[in-house]
Amino acid sequence: MTTRVLIADDDESILWVLEKLLAEKGLDVIKAKDGREAGEALAKNPVSIAVLDINMPGKDGLRLLTEAKEAGSTASFIIMTAESSMKNTLEAMKLGAFDYVTKPFDLNELEIVVERAIENLKLKEKVTALKERLRESLEHETTFIGKSKAVEEVFKKAGKVAAKDVTVLILGESGTGKELLARLIHMNSPRADGPFIAVNSAAVPRDLMESELFGFEKGAFTGAVEAKKGKFELAEGGTLFLDEVGDMSLDLQARLLRAIQEREFYRVGGREPVRVDVRIIAATNQDLEKAVAEKRFREDLLFRLNGITLTLPPLRDRKGDVAVLALYFLDRFRAEFGAGQRSFSPGALDALEAYQWPGNVRELENAVRRSVLMSQGVTITPQDLNLPQGRHRKESLEDMISARLKPFIDKTDHHSRQELYAFIMPFMERPLIKLVLEKTRGNQVQAADMLGINRNTLRKKIRELNVNVGKIKE
Numbered sequence: 001m002t003t004r005v006l007i008a009d010d011d012e013s014i015l016w017v018l019e020k021l022l023a024e025k026g027l028d029v030i031k032a033k034d035g036r037e038a039g040e041a042l043a044k045n046p047v048s049i050a051v052l053d054i055n056m057p058g059k060d061g062l063r064l065l066t067e068a069k070e071a072g073s074t075a076s077f078i079i080m081t082a083e084s085s086m087k088n089t090l091e092a093m094k095l096g097a098f099d100y101v102t103k104p105f106d107l108n109e110l111e112i113v114v115e116r117a118i119e120n121l122k123l124k125e126k127v128t129a130l131k132e133r134l135r136e137s138l139e140h141e142t143t144f145i146g147k148s149k150a151v152e153e154v155f156k157k158a159g160k161v162a163a164k165d166v167t168v169l170i171l172g173e174s175g176t177g178k179e180l181l182a183r184l185i186h187m188n189s190p191r192a193d194g195p196f197i198a199v200n201s202a203a204v205p206r207d208l209m210e211s212e213l214f215g216f217e218k219g220a221f222t223g224a225v226e227a228k229k230g231k232f233e234l235a236e237g238g239t240l241f242l243d244e245v246g247d248m249s250l251d252l253q254a255r256l257l258r259a260i261q262e263r264e265f266y267r268v269g270g271r272e273p274v275r276v277d278v279r280i281i282a283a284t285n286q287d288l289e290k291a292v293a294e295k296r297f298r299e300d301l302l303f304r305l306n307g308i309t310l311t312l313p314p315l316r317d318r319k320g321d322v323a324v325l326a327l328y329f330l331d332r333f334r335a336e337f338g339a340g341q342r343s344f345s346p347g348a349l350d351a352l353e354a355y356q357w358p359g360n361v362r363e364l365e366n367a368v369r370r371s372v373l374m375s376q377g378v379t380i381t382p383q384d385l386n387l388p389q390g391r392h393r394k395e396s397l398e399d400m401i402s403a404r405l406k407p408f409i410d411k412t413d414h415h416s417r418q419e420l421y422a423f424i425m426p427f428m429e430r431p432l433i434k435l436v437l438e439k440t441r442g443n444q445v446q447a448a449d450m451l452g453i454n455r456n457t458l459r460k461k462i463r464e465l466n467v468n469v470g471k472i473k474e
Contacts, residue, residue, distance in 0.1 A: 008038035009053040035059025076117040150313040162188040170283040172312030175362030178283040194238025202244035220269025246286035329368035351382040
């Protein structure tokens with residue numbers, strides 16, 4: 001792709017010389033004889049490099065630079081200036097000019113500056129391409145699979161909070177995908193181009209956690225032969241993910257609280273504060289309110305962390321997601337291990353659905369990986385899964401009702417019963433009302449309150465459904 005350069009100067013001879021020089025380098029040159037033409041050219045053309053005289057009729061180079069940057073231009077601006085206007089030149093550098101040359105300038109000097117600007121453009125393109133590949137890679141890694149209502153609710157909340165630069169606390173059992181959710185929030189936030197730095201408070205020894213978070217100065221302790229940045233500094237402009245924050249010691253919690261509140265901290269052994277701009281996302285599998293009550297966690301830190309709280313449900317409560325996740329992992333590991341067309345047998349899928357998954361999604365992922373590696377044929381059987389015994393899912397009320405209704409539904413076609421809903425519902429409501437009245441010993445006020453319906457509605461249902469529980473208390 002040809003690099004387009006704008007040159008703007010009210011001196012025709014300089015325009016002629018620059019055009020000849022830059023055209024010989026294979027650059028596409030646009031000329032402007034004053035600030036007005038230069039402004040129009042910048043607005044109409046995608047310019048990669050702009051060489052502007054700082055003093056021109058219409059608009060000066062400094063104003064053009066300011067307006068272009070405010071409009072989002074990514075061009076490299078080179079300012080031409082006389083010695084007497086160096087103050088304005090320095091101001092231009094502060095505003096984001098790439099470089100400057102002083103008049104009268106040597107053409108070799110300008111050529112070197114332009115070549116540097118071209119190299120800078122190539123570097124920017126490489127960085128952009130790398131960022132895009134990294135984004136695609138991260139998007140693959142941050143695929144949160146699930147269609148259950150429980151997960152859908154978390155997605156909705158995460159979507160709302162992602163764009164808001166607030167602290168987020170993610171709760172959930174181990175293996176539910178807390179870090180994955182944190183990455184999703186980061187990837188969909190204004191900080192997406194910044195770093196995502198994760199630190200596991202439970203995995204780092206307590207006596208090293210302070211320097212892990214805040215870094216240390218040279219000589220701060222034995223072995224500190226040079227200064228080192230901590231996770232807070234590494235996350236500058238991005239997101240710091242504090243996993244298992246409930247395992248952090250109380251003294252470190254105090255330092256963390258100050259760092260979050262003040263947006264500054266001291267390195268270990270440091271005397272000067274370090275300012276940071278990071279977003280905090282914390283996660284834990286602990287009950288932090290209980291930890292506060294037991295004096296294991298600071299209440300003020302909890303208040304600071306739970307600006308927004310998201311709770312990831314355990315896999316056993318994500319009805320319908322087990323099979324979806326298992327098939328997703330199967331596709332991934334088939335490609336990774338070159339395992340051909342392996343598939344789950346119906347029995348294997350039933351076994352996956354019946355298992356309770358105490359290790360949640362992480363355990364399911366490991367089980368599918370193991371089965372792909374260990375299975376002998378193209379079909380993965382329950383034996384290939386080799387799931388632990390005694391961890392089968394407890395049958396829910398919905399499962400029990402579905403199991404009793406299914407045979408009846410299977411025998412009913414759409415011609416035999418046109419009002420299936422009206423036919424079935426009394427059979428559902430009658431035992432419910434009868435059992436609740438038995439529990440309240442016939443007290444309708446208490447029964448209506450337990451059912452969450454009006455007392456008059458309950459009395460009407462009792463008559464319509466012919467519910468008889470001995471002597472009913474009015």
